[in-house]
Amino acid sequence: xxxxxxxxxxxxxxxxxxxxxxxxxxxxxxxxxxxxxxxxxxxxxxxxxxxxxxxxxxxxxxxxxxxxxxxxxxxxxxxxxxxxxxxxxxxxxxxxxxxxxxxxxxxxxxxxxxxxxxxxxxxxxxxxxxxxxxxxxxxxxxxxxxxxxxxxxxxxxxxxxxxxxxxxxxxxxxxxxxxxxxxxxxxxxxxxxxxxxxxxxxxxxxxxxxxxxxxxxxxxxxxxxxxxxxxxxxxxxxxxxxxxxxxxxxxxxxxxxxxxxxxxxxxxxxxxxxxxxxxxxxxxxxxxxxxxxxxxxxxxxxxxxxxxxxxxxxxxxxxxxxxxxxxxxxxxxxxxxxxxxxxxxxxxxxxxx
Numbered sequence: 397x398x399x400x401x402x403x404x405x406x407x408x409x410x411x412x413x414x415x416x417x418x419x420x421x422x423x424x425x426x427x428x429x430x431x432x433x434x435x436x437x438x439x440x441x442x443x444x445x446x447x448x449x450x451x452x453x454x455x456x457x458x459x460x461x462x463x464x465x466x467x468x469x470x471x472x473x474x475x476x477x478x479x480x481x482x483x484x485x486x487x488x489x490x491x492x493x494x495x496x497x498x499x500x501x502x503x504x505x506x507x508x509x510x511x512x513x514x515x516x517x518x519x520x521x522x523x524x525x526x527x528x529x530x531x532x533x534x535x536x537x538x539x540x541x542x543x544x545x546x547x548x549x550x551x552x553x554x555x556x557x558x559x560x561x562x563x564x565x566x567x568x569x570x571x572x573x574x575x576x577x578x579x580x581x582x583x584x585x586x587x588x589x590x591x592x593x594x595x596x597x598x599x600x601x602x603x604x605x606x607x608x609x610x611x612x613x614x615x616x617x618x619x620x621x622x623x624x625x626x627x628x629x630x631x632x633x634x635x636x637x638x639x640x641x642x643x644x645x646x647x648x649x650x651x652x653x654x655x656x657x658x659x660x661x662x663x664x665x666x667x668x669x670x671x672x673x674x675x676x677x678x679x680x681x682x683x684x685x686x687x688x689x690x691x692x693x694x695x696x697x698x699x700x701x702x703x704x705x706x707x708x709x710x711x712x713x714x715x716x717x718x719x720x721x722x723x724x725x726x727x728x729x730x731x732x733x734x735x736x737x738x739x740x741x742x743x744x745x746x747x748x749x
Contacts, residue, residue, distance in 0.1 A: 482703025568601025
């Protein structure tokens with residue numbers, strides 16, 4: 397006896413089995429909001445019927461590409477890798493793919509690839525990771541074609557899309573309180589770009605904590621890098637080493653972990669002891685900070701959460717889900733104390749052997 401092949405289940409048969417509307421099935425598949433009871437019922441029906449959603453069919457139905465873009469200066473940095481983990485988690489739930497666009501290739505800024513995604517409508521939405529003024533033409537192009545956008549830690553405030561960032565002022569203040577508790581009173585700050593909101597918020601928080609305790613964050617001990625990169629960390633180290641041992645801050649706070657790790661590497665090579673001669677603190681909480689020796693004291697950003705929140709908001713906008721509340725979400729950061737910060741030395745500075 398020849399059996400007829402069973403009919404492949406569709407979203408309609410799943411909806412009937414779960415006793416919900418087909419649009420509810422779509423919301424569940426795309427990570428949208430439904431009650432826990434309804435979600436459980438839909439998932440049970442999907443499993444029982446063996447339903448496999450077709451992302452291609454959904455994309456064609458809604459006139460979409462089934463793909464979002466992410467624009468960032470470098471796709472290789474440890475900070476971005478943390479964000480990408482959260483982004484990919486959300487994309488997997490929504491059965492979407494991602495295109496990564498590094499804006500700096502071989503040291504040269506080039507936004508042409510991301511611009512082509514927008515002009516050719518190859519993506520359904522765009523996440524800007526650490527948006528800067530140079531990306532303004534990309535943002536204007538996205539606005540011109542009504543392409544949904546979200547932002548992760550942008551260097552400029554935006555009035556469109558959702559922005560996710562961290563409470564950097566509080567983080568800077570926490571660093572200041574920590575270093576003050578170790579006896580440091582003259583503290584230096586070598587930040588990222590001066591026009592970066594994150595850099596300025598971190599410095600303001602640090603400055604408030606230090607000055608309220610009678611310490612000093614002198615203008616001569618504050619500098620800014622061209623970017624949050626290794627070159628800026630090396631430049632901060634050269635400036636520190638240029639000074640005599642009696643004319644240096646006893647602690648230095650760097651704009652991010654990458655800068656701090658390069659800063660420490662340069663100082664250690666020149667015989668400066670960390671933290672005996674100078675305490676060092678960074679921001680971000682990248683994995684390398686824990687593996688370096690001395691391990692780096694840092695303020696950890698919830699990078700996976702940032703990536704997930706920005707991606708979820710973008711998918712909601714693509715799906716036409718109305719969002720309520722603020723255009724900005726800020727997350728707390730956690731100070732992790734390691735070996736690179738220690739008590740201020742009392743007495744004469746250590747002499748180089």
